[in-house]
Each structure stands twice: as C-alpha cells, then as structure tokens.
Amino acid sequence: MSLSFKHRLWILxxxxxxxxxxxxxxxxxxxxxxxxxxxxxxxxxxMGLSAGCLGLLMAAAFGIDVVSAQxxxxxxxxxxxxxxxxxxxYALLWGAGRWLARRHADFPAAMSAVLALGAVSAxxxxxNAFWYAWSGTLGDxxxxxxxxxxxxxxxxxxxxxxxxxxxxxxxxxxxRSRHIPAN
Numbered sequence: 001m002s003l004s005f006k007h008r009l010w011i012l013x014x015x016x017x018x019x020x021x022x023x024x025x026x027x028x029x030x031x032x033x034x035x036x037x038x039x040x041x042x043x044x045x046x047m048g049l050s051a052g053c054l055g056l057l058m059a060a061a062f063g064i065d066v067v068s069a070q071x072x073x074x075x076x077x078x079x080x081x082x083x084x085x086x087x088x089x090y091a092l093l094w095g096a097g098r099w100l101a102r103r104h105a106d107f108p109a110a111m112s113a114v115l116a117l118g119a120v121s122a123x124x125x126x127x128n129a130f131w132y133a134w135s136g137t138l139g140d141x142x143x144x145x146x147x148x149x150x151x152x153x154x155x156x157x158x159x160x161x162x163x164x165x166x167x168x169x170x171x172x173x174x175x176r177s178r179h180i181p182a183n
Contacts, residue, residue: 003048011047015040016060018164023064034156037061038120039164041090045097054094058087080137085130089123096122112169120161124154 003011022036044057069079096119100112132138132146141149 008047008049008053012044012049012053012056015044015049016057019057019061020064023061024068034160034163036160036164037090038093038123038157038161039168041093042097042116042119042161042165043168045094045099046101048098048101049094054091058090061086061090080131080135082131082134082136085127085134089127089130092126093119093123109169112165116161116165117158120158121154124157 018036019040022033024032024035041054041057044053049057065078065083096115100115128146128150132143138146
C-alpha cells in the first residue's frame with residue numbers, strides 16, 4: 001500500500017487516538033470500550049507504517065499506561081519487568097500486518113481473518129509467556145496451572161481485537177471498491 005507521508009501521519013495519529021481512548025480496560029465494561037491496542041498494532045503494519053511509527057505507537061502505549069497506573073489499580077499492577085514483553089508482542093502484530101500488506105494488497109477476507117486470528121493468538125501466547133516468566137506475581141504456580149488460569153481470557157482477548165479489525169477491514173474494502181476503475 002503506497003501512501004503519502006501526510007496520509008501515514010494521519011493514520012498514525014488516528015491509531016494513537018483510538019489506542020488512547022480505549023486502553024483503560026482490557027475487555028471493556030458497560031462504560032468503556034475494550035482495548036484496541038492489538039488491532040492498532042496489526043493495522044499499523046497493514047497500513048505500511050514504518051518501524052519508527054511502531055516505536056512511536058509503543059511509546060504512546062507506555063505513556064498511556066504510566067498515566068493510567070497513577071489512577072487505576074489494574075494498570076499499576078501490570079508495571080512489572082514483564083511489561084517489556086509488550087515490545088515483541090506488538091512487534092509481532094505489526095510484522096504480521098506488514099506481511100499481509102506485502103503479499104495480499106487486496107486483503108481477501110479469508111486470508112485477512114486467518115492471519116489476524118493467528119497473529120492475535122500468537123500475541124496472547126507471547127504476552128502471557130512474558131508475564132509468567134517475569135511478572136514476579138505468580139508465586140510457585142506451575143506452567144500448566146498458569147495456562148489453565150489464563151485460558152479463560154483468550155476468547156475476550158481475541159474478540160476485543162476482532163471488534164476493531166472487522167470494521168477496519170470493511171472500511172478498507174468499501175473505500176477500495178470506490179477507487180477501482182470499472183471495466
């Protein structure tokens with residue numbers, strides 16, 4: 001996808017705003033939308049944003065979390081050495097988006113869905129593996145017990161990302177169809 005610098009800047013800003021306005025709750029509440037961060041990083045890759053933009057989005061996520069940690073117990077609890085596991089987690093999502101953009105410029109529905117589900121699933125595994133290894137909050141909990149404990153979070157983790165990715169894909173398809181010349 002070839003976008004001008006100005007368009008990429010607007011996309012970066014829009015993704016950062018979406019992330020900032022939704023990062024207060026992992027899975028959403030009656031008053032808050034679920035966190036869009038997973039979708040944001042995947043879409044940043046799909047839209048062809050550079051590694052520098054990836055770094056800016058990661059810095060924005062960190063800044064949002066630092067501010068949230070001042071007021072929200074949940075956010076403060078996440079600020080452990082395991083937090084650095086978000087770097088490979090978000091890079092994985094961005095890289096999956098870049099891969100899709102390079103190989104499937106028209107973003108077919110089946111390929112997009114399979115890749116998005118796979119990328120978000122891998123992100124779940126990576127982020128939870130870092131939490132298990134580095135959070136220092138689990139005591140003597142074994143890997144099997146931990147896996148069983150976090151498995152219940154996988155469906156909402158996946159669902160939250162899809163809540164944003166499906167409409168983004170639909171918008172892409174609708175706007176793309178307007179720009180394809182008729183035969």
